[in-house]
Amino acid sequence: MLKDIYDPLSEYINVFRDRFKEVAENTFAELATEAQVDIEANQNTCRQLYAQQELYASAQTSVRCWSALRTLLWIAVAVGLFVLFFGQEKFDSNTLLWVGIGTALSFFFLLAVVYPRLKKLKNERDDLGNEVDKLQNEAWEQMSPLNRLYDWDVLTRMMTQTVPKLEFDPYFTTQRLADLKMTYGWDDSFNSERSVIYSHSGLINGNPFIICRTRRMEMGSKTYVGSKTIHWTTRERGADGKYETVSHSETLTASVTAPYPEYPEKTRLIYGNTAAPNLIFYRKQSGLAGKEGTLSYKWKRRSLIKQARDLSNQDFAMMSNEEFEVAFNTSNRNNNQQYALLFTPLAQESMMNLLKDREVGYGDDFDFEKHLMINTIVSNHMQELNLDLNPQQYRHFDYAKAKNDFYTINAQYFRAIYFSLAPLLCVPMYQQIRPLHDIYGRDMLRRSSFWEHEALANFWGEEHFKHASCVTPCILKTEERRSNNDEATLTVRAYGYRAEQRVAYIKKWGGDGRLHSVPVYWDEYLPVTGRGTIYMKEDNEKEDPAASQTQRLSHIHQVLHQSRLDLYRRHIASRV
Numbered sequence: 001m002l003k004d005i006y007d008p009l010s011e012y013i014n015v016f017r018d019r020f021k022e023v024a025e026n027t028f029a030e031l032a033t034e035a036q037v038d039i040e041a042n043q044n045t046c047r048q049l050y051a052q053q054e055l056y057a058s059a060q061t062s063v064r065c066w067s068a069l070r071t072l073l074w075i076a077v078a079v080g081l082f083v084l085f086f087g088q089e090k091f092d093s094n095t096l097l098w099v100g101i102g103t104a105l106s107f108f109f110l111l112a113v114v115y116p117r118l119k120k121l122k123n124e125r126d127d128l129g130n131e132v133d134k135l136q137n138e139a140w141e142q143m144s145p146l147n148r149l150y151d152w153d154v155l156t157r158m159m160t161q162t163v164p165k166l167e168f169d170p171y172f173t174t175q176r177l178a179d180l181k182m183t184y185g186w187d188d189s190f191n192s193e194r195s196v197i198y199s200h201s202g203l204i205n206g207n208p209f210i211i212c213r214t215r216r217m218e219m220g221s222k223t224y225v226g227s228k229t230i231h232w233t234t235r236e237r238g239a240d241g242k243y244e245t246v247s248h249s250e251t252l253t254a255s256v257t258a259p260y261p262e263y264p265e266k267t268r269l270i271y272g273n274t275a276a277p278n279l280i281f282y283r284k285q286s287g288l289a290g291k292e293g294t295l296s297y298k299w300k301r302r303s304l305i306k307q308a309r310d311l312s313n314q315d316f317a318m319m320s321n322e323e324f325e326v327a328f329n330t331s332n333r334n335n336n337q338q339y340a341l342l343f344t345p346l347a348q349e350s351m352m353n354l355l356k357d358r359e360v361g362y363g364d365d366f367d368f369e370k371h372l373m374i375n376t377i378v379s380n381h382m383q384e385l386n387l388d389l390n391p392q393q394y395r396h397f398d399y400a401k402a403k404n405d406f407y408t409i410n411a412q413y414f415r416a417i418y419f420s421l422a423p424l425l426c427v428p429m430y431q432q433i434r435p436l437h438d439i440y441g442r443d444m445l446r447r448s449s450f451w452e453h454e455a456l457a458n459f460w461g462e463e464h465f466k467h468a469s470c471v472t473p474c475i476l477k478t479e480e481r482r483s484n485n486d487e488a489t490l491t492v493r494a495y496g497y498r499a500e501q502r503v504a505y506i507k508k509w510g511g512d513g514r515l516h517s518v519p520v521y522w523d524e525y526l527p528v529t530g531r532g533t534i535y536m537k538e539d540n541e542k543e544d545p546a547a548s549q550t551q552r553l554s555h556i557h558q559v560l561h562q563s564r565l566d567l568y569r570r571h572i573a574s575r576v
Helices: 008-035 039-086 093-147 154-162 174-182 189-193 295-309 322-328 336-342 345-356 399-425 428-432 450-460 549-563
Strands: 166-168 194-204 207-216 218-237 243-262 265-272 280-283 366-371 374-379 475-482 487-509 515-538 567-569 572-575
Touching: 008 093, 008 154, 008 345, 008 399, 008 549, 039 093, 039 399, 093 399, 154 166, 154 399, 174 207, 174 265, 189 194, 194 399, 194 450, 194 475, 207 399, 207 450, 243 487, 243 515, 265 399, 295 322, 322 345, 336 428, 345 399, 345 428, 366 399, 374 399, 399 428, 450 475, 450 487, 450 515, 450 567, 450 572, 549 567, 549 572
Parallel strands: none
Antiparallel strands: 166 194, 194 207, 207 265, 218 243, 218 515, 265 374, 280 366, 366 374, 475 487, 487 515, 515 572, 567 572
């Protein structure tokens, strides 16, 4: 029986961090062994490569220095000739003689020394550059068997090995989506105005979750500024008492604020659990954990105590752990009894440990919303992380650097995802309550959901689908047409905007006492829709856990060949 995780911070420090490192190192070693990389030969090639790169950099520096000297000497020659031809009246004959000698010597030095030396250095640099390219190509060739073995699922497999309670789906299925809606009451209508950039679904101890990044369009505003310079004259009395005409000028400015489409993106963790099914609350990161002596902490504590004493508020009562109440602050909760069942003293202690720590984890960097049986967590540290998990990021020509990058990159991902899940792992009831059975998806044919389709379209890139006149990012939405059980044609619509330049004339008073029209050019954004098509085939063949990576890749190539598609990503083959 798998051990429950009640203190995710200490479990990460004492168990999972080292376990993931071991799993990652073993995974890389297995891949390298399977690829039969000649490590010693690659290291020898890379040593030569780095030595040649240093020589090339030195030669490049020498070329730049001698090129600079060449430029200076040509300037000196030009100045000397100018003085000789046009300075005869300004300079005496002796000065002109020395200028002529200097000019002649500079010209001679250019032809006799600088140009031959520069030519030689450039030849040496080019030879070194060719040698660098040759060695780098050789190193890439030595590492090509390993670079071909990386796939989209390498991280998720390692995470499942590290944390057995964590299970990832090959792709986000319609069955998983139906489970969230039917069993947990999730309303995904928010997706109607958004496009899914990527999504990873799975189970935590049998309960479904989604890690997703979405993009939406929000109509913001942009201010455009225009200007007009005016001129006028006045008659003014001068210091001598006489009138004179004085010229004046002034630059008038005006502005226009117009609608401007903006495209914010956000990464969320969505989790379904039937524990405390009627509870609703929302907490925002406060940064008050461990700051009991500060004025902000004391003010918040005082306001919560006052709120709890308000007899008209029957849904909020302070728990004995006031530090938790202040730092986690969910005074907007609607059911205090269910909240107390969820956040036991053990859960409170674990949550406080999580909020206070900024060395191992990320501290209080997350918002936490519970709406009945759906939990949504938005963590700051997940916002800048690209979780598409493209295997291209692991590829390198240097075995030693590839090994280090493989662990470093995946350790970063593991830490980020683990601590995004950590607030959920703090709650014992979330691990004690497990679904009795999985109604939607275990025994039914697996099909990809529109979430996965939108993520696939965004991976291919909006340039394949956007309207020719579109000047903004696009919201990509898909429509599926099934040809058989595992093949489908996706119609992709790209919603964006074209820009039409407009001009507004804003009245402004000038210093001449007149009203002037200042032109302000601004852009009106008009909606346009592009369209494209993706052909896709789901790979629903059950994967043998004992299969080698070579066997997996052979299967992938077979799927692509038989389906005549171009890309295999997360168990879905496709082409635009």
